[in-house]
Amino acid sequence: MSTVVAVKTTLTTPFESIDAERLKALGDKGRSDPSAVRTLKVRTVAEGKRFRHLNYVRDLDAHVVDEPPGLLGDDTAPNPTEALLAALGSCVAVGLQANAVARGWTIKAIAVELEGDINITSVWGTGDLSPKPVGLTAVRLKAHLDVDGATDAEIAEVVAHAAQWSPVLGTIKNPVPVEVSRA
Numbered sequence: 001m002s003t004v005v006a007v008k009t010t011l012t013t014p015f016e017s018i019d020a021e022r023l024k025a026l027g028d029k030g031r032s033d034p035s036a037v038r039t040l041k042v043r044t045v046a047e048g049k050r051f052r053h054l055n056y057v058r059d060l061d062a063h064v065v066d067e068p069p070g071l072l073g074d075d076t077a078p079n080p081t082e083a084l085l086a087a088l089g090s091c092v093a094v095g096l097q098a099n100a101v102a103r104g105w106t107i108k109a110i111a112v113e114l115e116g117d118i119n120i121t122s123v124w125g126t127g128d129l130s131p132k133p134v135g136l137t138a139v140r141l142k143a144h145l146d147v148d149g150a151t152d153a154e155i156a157e158v159v160a161h162a163a164q165w166s167p168v169l170g171t172i173k174n175p176v177p178v179e180v181s182r183a
Contacts, residue, residue: 017107023098050074071120076124081136085114088141090167095162098147103158106148113142 043056051073052064067073089112116140121128143159
């Protein structure tokens with residue numbers, strides 16, 4: 001079963017880009033200590049309303065994750081896999097913007113469309129437990145970059161470059177050790 005979802009790819013307001021000088025300073029800082037590692041922390045709390053979860057990042061308001069009705073949720077927010085795809089799209093879009101700004105291009109719009117295939121018949125380990133891949137088995141990403149000052153070939157190179165250096169895409173593509181324990 002596949003679901004087609006309309007994706008909004010246009011802006012209704014002018015694009016406000018990042019500051020090129022601050023981007024350069026951030027890049028210089030990264031080159032000055034290429035071994036620097038930060039630990040990111042998130043706390044997920046079950047809200048007690050079916051499958052709604054509150055995710056706390058830094059001192060921001062809770063980011064809600066839910067399930068659609070077909071998966072026993074209330075459909076109040078993206079489900080975890082949709083949130084993962086949204087994080088991937090946002091990460092690639094950040095890279096596209098940074099690289100366009102670094103090249104001196106004028107950005108009019110950036111949009112990233114994602115699709116992911118997933119077999120959900122195992123129902124989180126309570127359904128069909130026959131051998132099968134768990135999680136996304138394919139992801140398709142289309143980057144739309146509307147800029148002034150670049151050729152189609154240059155845009156294609158920036159899309160490939162942003163994908164190569166996307167931390168979220170790298171995390172998805174490469175095996176990452178994950179430790180799971182009971183608190």
